[in-house]
Amino acid sequence: MNRTFFLIIVALQIAFFLAWEHLGYSHGEAYVFLSGIVLLYFRRKYMDMKPYWGGDLSDIPKYFTRK
Incomplete structure (x- = not known):
């Protein structure tokens, strides 16, 4: 799920x-x-991130990088 698709779904959620x-x-x-x-x-x-309870939160910056 790339960033564009993610943002489109968030916008659709708000519109709904x-x-x-x-x-x-x-x-x-x-x-x-x-x-x-x-x-x-x-x-x-x-x-391919670990679950929240599976380790530290050092993978959060992946949200802000292009894939």
């Missing part, structure tokens, strides 16, 4: 949340929170 709230539905915050966790999980998985 705004539309959801505009239509008057509740629990949009829960959707954004849970889908954000899933998105970060797949981002780390496809960048």
